[in-house]
Amino acid sequence: MSEVKSFRKPYNPPVKKMTWWLENPFYIFYMVREGTAVLALFAVLEILFGIFMLALCELTPNQSLTGVAPYVWYLQNFLGNPVIIALNVIILVSQLFHAVTWFALMPKAVRVFMNKNSTELLPEWVTKAALYLGLVGATVVILAVAYLTK
Amino acid sequence: MRQFLPTRSDEPMYWLMFGAGGMVASMVLPAIMVVLIAAGLTSGDLQNGFLNLGQVYGIFSNWFLSLCVFGVIFLLSFYALHRMHHSSHDFGIHSKLTWYIAYGSAAAISFISLGLQLLMYVKFF
Amino acid sequence: MEATQKTMKVTVLRYRPEQDKEPWEQTFDVPYHKDTSVLEALFYIKDNFEPSLSFRWSCRMAVCGSCGMMVNGVPHLACKTFLRDYEGKDMKIEPLANFPIERDLVVDLSDLIEKIERIKPYIIPDAKNANMPLNKNFKQTPMQMEAYLQFAQCINCGCCYAACPQYKLNPKFIGPAALTLLYRYNVDNRDAGAKLRAPFLNSEEGAWSCTFVGYCSEVCPKHVDPSSAIQLGKKMSATDYVFNMIKPEH
Amino acid sequence: MEKYQFDVAIVGAGGTGLRAAIAVAQADPKLRVALISKVYPMRSHTVAAEGGAAGVVRDDDSYQKHFEDTVAGGDWLCEQDVVEKFVRQAPEELYQLEHWGCPWSRKPNGDVNVRRFGGMKVPRTWFAADKSGFHMLHTLYQTSVQFPSIQRFDEHFVLDLLEEDGECKGVVCYDLQNGAFRQINAKAVFLATGGAGRCYLFNTNGGIVTGDGMALAYRHGVPLRDMEFVQYHPTGLLGCGLLMTEGCRGEGGVLYNKDGYRYLQDYGLGPETPVGQPKNKYMELGPRDRLSQAFWNESKKGRTIKYPLGEAVHLDLTHLGEKYLHERLPLICELAMTYSGVDPVKAPVPVRPVVHYTMGGIETDGNTATRMPGLYAGGECASVGIHGANRLGSNSLVETIVFGKIGGDAMAERAHSLKDFDSPELARQAEAAQKRALDLFDVKGTESMSKIRHEMGQSMEEGVGIYREEESMKKTIETLKTLQNRIKNVGLTDRGRVFNTEWMNLIELGYTLDVAQCMVHSAINRKESRGSHQRLDGPDGAYKQRDDVNFLKHSLAFKQEGADEPRIELSPVKITTFQPAKRVYGAEAEAAEAAKKAKEAK
Known part of the structure; x- marks a missing residue:
């Protein structure tokens, strides 16, 4: 406050900038949750790689196998590779985990009242149920379309 | 006493994309992963396997489906790299560089995808 | 002492600024029964072993917010945490994390207080209501009250700041309690000051430093749920951002 | 020592202190206000009040009814002119808090709701669920931050008042965080330090409720009024x-x-x-x-x-x-x-x-002024005269804001009439207070502070509990006397200056002991039963009854120079319109009222 002597000597505990999150299970959970984004990025790159290989092909109907060799390689030697299959299973699991954490947090960003005259908030489970329904719905539609159009 | 007001952050723009991308990652990506795994497992059968040539032709020659694929790639890449950018903070890296790398990469991925898809669309017709 | 009384090893972090270079630990055997709180354990230590041990406390009923501290690494109110819940374990009591340690379990909260006061935590009425006579109240239905009431329950104990890794990594972050209070006033129908508070909410050190770890809500002794208030604040800020893009204010 | 010049110094930042500070700031933004508290404002014990605050708003209610409930509830030991002013100003202050953001519970139509409370004839208690005090305190604190003229001294512990020519001219306080003493000169000093429930072993009060302000005033010759009335x-x-x-x-x-x-x-x-x-x-x-x-x-x-x-x-x-x-x-x-x-x-x-509550406190007039010019008091630490022998629930929260406002206005007026001042005498007193505090470090005694505190609390429960008798009160008087000596032999284990709570608690305990003595001496002197002061003794149990002839009077406890016990005097009670009657509740009350109406009709 001024030139008068202060007896203070506050101690600032050092911050472990890299490893702070190892100190608490909640933080570890958080970092794993955030980490799922890395795998999501890998999935994006996989798809992009497929698009790239497909774009290298001759894209006219009834192509000879040589014309579509890049995509066939992608399909058989990349996606078909057991390592990639295993990795994709891991990504699938990680994204389901992400979905669970994402849905768990979403109700916090939603604050809606039941109706105009009520002080009751829309219960969390309703928001969550809607989100899970969305996941199931999207999954069914995509898989059905993928199966039926192949 | 004059207070210095802090400047507005541009984060809302990225946050909105992150939010949409996170939704895609949680709702759509699991199904996509199942399809990719299935495609890997059935890749011996080029006629009837998942993601066989006929099927991917069908997707990318249809402007709507192609756009959907682009949307997924666009949102997912921003979502994932936004999160990774923030994770770099969590590891104690506070640098504008990670910002450029993250959103630059996301933009690059999106542009490459868009370009390739347009290229294919043109090739089909 | 009753025969049924048990004892627990309680380790307390000590730091005396005029003598010590850095904090050190001191362990005591504290007898306890089913209703013994951490605060009462500290009373016992102060009365029987170490009169020099310093800690803040007052109300004993989890409403004054004085006795926030770390119990086994987790932020708690000492008066609302009981030894019975740690049975069979040892207990370690430390000052609230992420704040400078002033002495023993007392931390320097001035940063928290400054942030709470920075965000204009008071009703800013619009011109029409500025001079409402003192025999009339603002109309506020129970539902309008519900919109903010939960976020008005904060006791300023600082537990959420101790739980927040973003505050740890970047002390400029306005932080959970202050942002919650900001949101509380913004959604109060008596208030028209959202525009004046917007710069704090919209800034990098405002809502946008939050990565939704969610631990603040987990440890909040009053179930205020600051992380929810911040997400709602982000929505508010994002809306403001979009509107500002369409129709810039200056 | 660091020296400050202020217009108004307020000690205590609970409901009353904050309201007073805002009142001064609103009266004149140029007046410099020092708001001194040994804790952060939101830790003040106002925070723990639950039920609510009484103010007349309903159509079937009236100021007269609130007045009568309060005076009868206080067993006619109230200053009736002050009560009248109080009930009239209460709704205004409550609406003011509503405008400042207090979340008073509402009716479906959006207006403020009220609830029933003990001793009140009509529902008139404004409430914010059961956290009324919490919401009031936070509303006041948050509202206060917009006034730049209020400078807070958080976690500053007041050691003494500064006094010159019989006027109060400031305080000397200790900055717990920095370990520094500060002299604060002020044209008006307001004590708003709350009650003294910590005199007793079992109480609803927080650890900070140690009667500091009461003891400060008492030590400077200002009497404590009606201290025997302690509410269970x-x-x-x-x-x-x-x-x-x-x-x-x-x-x-x-x-x-x-x-x-x-x-x-x-x-x-x-x-x-x-x-x-x-x-x-x-x-x-x-x-x-x-x-x-x-x-x-x-x-x-x-x-x-x-x-x-x-x-x-x-x-x-x-x-x-x-x-x-x-x-x-x-x-x-x-x-x-x-x-x-x-x-x-x-x-x-x-x-x-x-x-739970000390009805008595520092004697003040209806404008919160004590008999020492420049010294004001409000809230639980004061006895402005509205509670009498028993406080009604939900009157104290309103008291904080009503008399905070009145006190703030009164002090602003005084500050305008005076110029800044300073004198070597004030500095000397500040130095002396500093020395007294620091000398405690040099005591080489073996007494235990916690034992003294415990024995005081135990003895107060036994001597001046719900029912009182001469015998047991005498015992308590003796016990407190020995404790006053023993406290001089408490040796401190630590000379640290930053947040030395051991040292601060010792000084607090000194305050509490003084207040406890005032309570028991006032009690033994009141040879009747009234409100919360109930006796079982007297010749033929004479003290079991109310005695309006001899004791429709306030007790005043004065500090005696040279003696270690207070001197008790009596002072008259102001009765305006409501003559003392039997204090009745339930069906008896209804019968009494019917009789009164019948009489009036004749």
Whole structure:
């Protein structure tokens, strides 16, 4: 406050900038949750790689196998590779985990009242149920379309 | 006493994309992963396997489906790299560089995808 | 002492600024029964072993917010945490994390207080209501009250700041309690000051430093749920951002 | 020592102190206000008040009714002109708080709702669920931050008042964080330090409620008025003594003894009202002193419930249902669950009377001025004269804001009439206070502070509890006398200057002991029973009755130079329109009223 002597000597505990999150299970959970984004990025790159290989092909109907060799390689030697299959299973699991954490947090960003005259908030489970329904719905539609159009 | 007001952050723009991308990652990506795994497992059968040539032709020659694929790639890449950018903070890296790398990469991925898809669309017709 | 009384090893972090270079630990055997709180354990230590041990406390009923501290690494109110819940374990009591340690379990909260006061935590009425006579109240239905009431329950104990890794990594972050209070006033129908508070909410050190770890809500002794208030604040800020893009204010 | 010049110095930043600071700042933004508190404002014990604040708003209510309830509730020991002013100003202050953001509970149409409270004829208690004090305090604190003229000295502990030519001219305080002494010169000093419940062992009060302001004024020759009147709240949680608000009963909670019998009907509060239909001034909604006394009598008859932690009666809320309880009494549910392991939704809560409030305090006039020019006091630490011998629930929260405002305005006026000043004498006093405080470090005694505190609390419970007798009060007087000597031999283990709570607690204990002495000496001198002061002795039990001839008077406790005990005097009570009558509740009250009406009609 001024030139008068202060007896203070506050101690600032050092911050472990890299490893702070190892100190608490909640933080570890958080970092794993955030980490799922890395795998999501890998999935994006996989798809992009497929698009790239497909774009290298001759894209006219009834192509000879040589014309579509890049995509066939992608399909058989990349996606078909057991390592990639295993990795994709891991990504699938990680994204389901992400979905669970994402849905768990979403109700916090939603604050809606039941109706105009009520002080009751829309219960969390309703928001969550809607989100899970969305996941199931999207999954069914995509898989059905993928199966039926192949 | 004059207070210095802090400047507005541009984060809302990225946050909105992150939010949409996170939704895609949680709702759509699991199904996509199942399809990719299935495609890997059935890749011996080029006629009837998942993601066989006929099927991917069908997707990318249809402007709507192609756009959907682009949307997924666009949102997912921003979502994932936004999160990774923030994770770099969590590891104690506070640098504008990670910002450029993250959103630059996301933009690059999106542009490459868009370009390739347009290229294919043109090739089909 | 009753025969049924048990004892627990309680380790307390000590730091005396005029003598010590850095904090050190001191362990005591504290007898306890089913209703013994951490605060009462500290009373016992102060009365029987170490009169020099310093800690803040007052109300004993989890409403004054004085006795926030770390119990086994987790932020708690000492008066609302009981030894019975740690049975069979040892207990370690430390000052609230992420704040400078002033002495023993007392931390320097001035940063928290400054942030709470920075965000204009008071009703800013619009011109029409500025001079409402003192025999009339603002109309506020129970539902309008519900919109903010939960976020008005904060006791300023600082537990959420101790739980927040973003505050740890970047002390400029306005932080959970202050942002919650900001949101509380913004959604109060008596208030028209959202525009004046917007710069704090919209800034990098405002809502946008939050990565939704969610631990603040987990440890909040009053179930205020600051992380929810911040997400709602982000929505508010994002809306403001979009509107500002369409129709810039200056 | 660092020296500051202020216009107004306010000691204590609870409801009263904050309201006073805002009043000064609004009266004139140029006036410099020092707001000094030994804790951060939101830690002040106002925060723990639960039930609510009384103010007339309903159409079927009137100032006159609030006035009569208050004066009768105080057993006619109230300053009636002050009460009148108080009830008139209460609604205005409550609306002011509403405008500042206080979340008062509402009716569906958006207007403020009121609830029933003990001793009040009409529902007039404004409430914010059961956290009224918490919301009021935070609203006041948050509102206060917009006034730049208010400079806060948080965590500054006041050691002494500065006095020159018989006028109060400032304070000297200790900065707990920096370890520095500060001299604060001010044209007006306002004491708003709260009560002194810590004189007793079992109390609802926080650890900071140690009577500091009362002792400061007392040591400077300002008398403490009506200190014998200490309120036992009838429903404190068994064991820890935490408060179960009167709002519990206002909402319809009932009290049972061990036979499941609503014993209050045996003590002039009946007839029994049906469960779930509370009636003002009947049964559980009688005043606090009567309810606490009823417990004592039940205990003598062996009709209380024995728990390992002591005797209790049951506060039953179960019939109110989960939804209503969680809406109206959320804190009560939380406290009972946490500290007693009882869910009020499902089971009755064990409760007992516990020390809650000091009706008396620093003698002031109706404008909060003490007899020392420049020194003002408000809130629980003051006796402005509205509570008399027994405070009604929900009058004290309003008191904080009404008299905070009145005091703030009065001080602003005084500050305008004076120029800045300083003198070597003030500096000398400040240095002396500093030396006295630092000298405590050099005491090489072996006395234990915690033992002294415990013995004081124990002795106060025994001597000046719910019922009092000459014999036991004498014992307490002796005990306190020896404690006054023993406290001089407390050796401190640590000379640290930063947050040395051991040192601060010792000084606080000195304050508390002084106040405790005033309580018991005032009590032994009052040879009658009135309000919360109930005696069982006297020739032929003469002191069991109210004695308006000799004791319709305030007690004043003065510090005696050279002696270690206070001198007690009596002073007149201001009676304007409401003549003393028998204080009655329940059916008896209704009969009395009917008789009065009949008489008037003639």
